[in-house]
Amino acid sequence: MEPKKTLYSVGDCPVCPGFGQIIIFISKASASAVFYCPACGTAWDSPPDPPDHLNKVLALDQIAPTGVRLPSKEEVDRILSQEVQTIDYDQWSDELEVVLKGK
Numbered sequence: 001m002e003p004k005k006t007l008y009s010v011g012d013c014p015v016c017p018g019f020g021q022i023i024i025f026i027s028k029a030s031a032s033a034v035f036y037c038p039a040c041g042t043a044w045d046s047p048p049d050p051p052d053h054l055n056k057v058l059a060l061d062q063i064a065p066t067g068v069r070l071p072s073k074e075e076v077d078r079i080l081s082q083e084v085q086t087i088d089y090d091q092w093s094d095e096l097e098v099v100l101k102g103k
Contacts, residue, residue: 004089005070005089006070006073006086006087006088006089007023007024007070007086007087007088007089007091007092007096008023008024008071008073008076008084008085008086008087009021009022009023009024009084009085009086009087010022010024010035010047010080010082010084010085011047011085013037013039013040013042014048014054015037015040015042015054015057016037016039016040016042019039019040020037020038020039020040021037021039021085021087022035022036022037022044022047022048023035023036023037023038023087023092023096024071024076024079024080024084025064025068025069025070025071025099026068026069026070026071026075027063027064027066027067027068028064028066028067028068028069029064029065029066029067030064032045032079033045033046033071033079033080034060034063034064034068035047035048036060036068036099038092038095038096038099039095041059041060042057042058042059043058043059043060043062043063043064044056044058044063045058045063047080047082060099066102067100067102068099068100069100070089070100
C-alpha cells in the first residue's frame, strides 16, 4: 500500500483567490522549492510576498523544466520559515498526477 500523500501550501493563490492554493513542490533538477497553483497553473520560484500580491506569473515548466516532486515535511520546515497548511492530496490528485509524472 502506498503511503498517504500530503500537500503543503503557503496559502491562497493571488491569481485565482478562492479557487486554488499555492502548493509547495521540489524541483527535480535543483532541489529548490517551487510554488504552484493547480487551479490556474501559475508557478513561482518563491512565495508571493505579501501573500496576496502578484508580482510575476510563470508556468511550472519555466521554473522546473525537468519536473517536480512532493516535498517531505522536513524539507518544507527547512526551506520555509513561514507557517504552512497541510492539504489532503486527494483534493487535488487529478490536477497533480500529470504534473508529478512530468507530462
